[in-house]
Amino acid sequence: MATPEHGGRAGGHFLPAPNRRVARIWPTLRIQYERLVRSDLRFVPWVVLVGLLLAPGVAAEQWQYVLLIVFVVSAGSLYMRWPTVGLALVVILWIIAPLIRRLLDYFVESKQGPDILSLAPFFATLVIGVLAYRRQKPSKAVLIVMFAVWAGFLWGTPAGLDDPFPLMFAIFSYIAATVGLLLGYHDWKRGTIVLEKLLLFIIPIVAAYAIYQFITPFLPPWDALWLKFEAPISIGTKEQGTFRAFSTLNSPGMLAGVLALFALMLLVGPRLTPWRLAAGGLTMAALLFTQVRSAWIAMAVAMVALIPVSRGGILGRVAVLLVILGGMYVFAGGSTAGQAVVDRAASVGDASSGGDHSTNERIQAITEFGPKALVQPIGDGLGSVSQASRLSSKGEPPFADNGYLLIMWQTGLLGFLLIFGGILAGTIYGARQLNSYKRKERFPFVAIVIVTGVQSAAADTLFGLAAVILWYSLGALMASSEDPECEAIREGKRRKQAAAEEAVTYGATRAPAPAPPPREPAPVA
Template identity: 25%
Template sequence: MVPPQAQISQKMRFTVPVSLFFVGGFWAIVLLSCAAGLTSGTRFFYTPLAFVVGVVLFVRFPAAYLVHLWWLWFLTPFVRRVVDFKSGWTEFSPIMLAPYVVSLLMIVTVIRFLPRLSQRDMFPFVPIIVALAMAYPVGMMNAGFSPATFDALNWFLPVIMGIHIAFSWRSYDKLKIATERTFLMGAAVLGIYGIHQFFFLAPWDAFWMQVVQMDSIGRPAPMEVRIFGTLNSPGPYANMLAVALLIVLGAKGRLPFLAGMPAVVALLLSLVRAAWVGFAAGLLIMIAKMDMSKRAKLIAAVLLTLVTALPLLSVEAINKTVTTRIESMFGDEAKDDQSYKDRVHFFQTFIEDALSNPIGQGIGATGVATKISNNGKMGEHGVVDSGLLEVPFVLGWLGGILYLSGVAMLVRGTFKRRWSKGDGFVTVAESVALSILVQMIFTNMLTGFIGTMFWSFIGFSIAAERHWAAASRSQPEVQPR
């Protein structure tokens, strides 16, 4: 027997007003201060205020805490760009620490339930944590304390978020609904901003492109930029939209389709082919895991979403930009594509470096962390075009085996769920996680913001199984919705 909708609404009766009051209030203060020209103050109060709000929500309102954290990941780079544009560029902005310090609160959950990591469904996290713990001191020796510590946040915190959600299974319904609504709203907000960015590049976005000199995302001019929305680069932006679209297709009601239209167009305008491949893989996984009636509804939802997006996709500037990028993925044009050539060259030259050091280079040897030890400029291994090679390069042979074996066990577990098979959100969550994982051949998808999405939806898969198993014991007639 399906629980009445009223019961679900009752579970959410506090979450929505609390989210509006605390999360909405936080963003109202931030945006109003920026609009009033008080950006110098915003630079210093943004992260402390985000942390204070996070503490209150973490202690009393777990679903609203998750809403707060997701929006910090979605919008913090945008706030940083506006502040830097109005108050002067800073290479290392304290604003960017906000989602990290708020995420640190979830360590409380790990400490609280540490002995329970030995449980069968949670044990795969153990070799992952061990691998990262081994790589951190190696990173401190090779890269230095500051780069290693900063990068440790990118590696550890997403994993901790997955553990936190898994152990929060008693609040599964509230966390699920809060996350679904946040990503639906995020798809609309970030999608619309990205389309606006393509046609009318904001001065703070153009300023940021000029300062960071990231030539791979085009020129700082309208219709000549690979859009990055409110994030710092097209990759994370495109993956957020891809995740949101999978959630859109698995959700019910009118809002998903309204959110899906700008998200589809913005995803295509990001020109991130890896995210396109990941979304397609996630969609196929969703279809494969559904029964015939749900498959028909999903296919209808896909077609309806595409139809609603057609008016925007038919705009000449959008159509030309997207078509050119799609053509570069096939035939001779794919082989002549400079990005393809650069990636092949990288594989040929980097594979020996990745596999030649048994203990690895340690955390802090790759990514943005290299800026800390290189006077604000990206280091030699700042960009690693393969997640599969970055893992052994950073973690070494033993660490890489432990880390990847833990990931493999978690993914394998998603195919062995018993109690939560009928829960549509679980199908979406597992499809999201696997759609991100297939992109590891292109770049490391398990760290930073993108990693947060992978590990959190793995956590949702575990939490759902525990939730429905407990429900079946207390009420045998209750089945997943």
């Protein structure tokens, strides 16, 4: 009888294996032909649809459009099979999509076109958020928070109907970021919190590129081309000594917000390894080179607020951070780049003398537009300020800083209360029993919410990657409070409290039970 080792059949395939060693590894290498099943037929229309979407872009050499389809489809496909890989692709896309646009403009396209590729991170986040919802249905509390936030954003829709393009982009960008709540919830439920691990490998590269941009006398040609035609004025120039690092993102403010969040994640993380120290050093250096003083102040205020919340547990790490900053000042303070950072930091206190124009503009925006925002029932319209206002036909927005004022101006007081009230309610819901159940794992999520709340005083933190990090952390925090062990701890405390109240009540209303009569001694035989 023929055996597989001697050329017989094995699973319907001939194995030409005169050598026993080859015969042992051949079954893992041979191609197995499987018949199509009915579920495979559902996949065919999607393949045809993707092909039809890609064909016009390839034919017209619209590479941004082609990459948009490829990235979104790849993120969704990977997330269905490997959620961690799919989420990693989306996070990387958030960070490098602006750089890819600059590279395409320099190497491929002869003229500047619409930035279609900037929509790819929003679409990809929305797609994997829907998949996360299908994999792990969230609790009623999570849905209430999400719907409250959505209602707050949609409350400012009617006033923005006269300018549809910024309105549609604002709705799309804000809503797409909120599905990070579902991603964090799903990751906690499946037992793998991966966002911090992903950022731990990605952000140091982004920070190193920002440091290179700041210290080099000449920018890379793709950055120089973008800086010449499309960059915001706030970036400054090398010639005038006002340049601010922006790395792979499109503005120093966006970069500074992400770097500050990541630095605080390292500060409150469970372990302080050598790699985390190195990543923290690169992050702090890049954060200083952005010269975004509001991010520096927000980080300092957040650290002070986190000390009592952590019961002094982060004091040692704050000391390490101060040592790192002191070392940077010693080694780089005398250089041209270091002196620019020192001068920028020293200008924080110039607001009282009228020399700090940035601070004065923010104070003026609060005093002038704050009262107007309070009396507008439905706001001035979603998209009238912030990033979406760049698509507006009405000209420049009246102000650009202060995230709280930006949201209130767009949605009115009721929309503002729904949005930030939802965030506050989700934080309170998730932080229950923080000190008694996986405190080390849950505390970083609370820290992210606190830092974002402080940063919102100087920037729109509900837009972009910083918003995705916020919603992801809030979703994981809410999921952590719903674990069976955490519920058991709360139930045990409720029973103890009920028993104590019952004892007090009975002690006050019921007379003490009479003592039993003394027992007579037994007769002696």
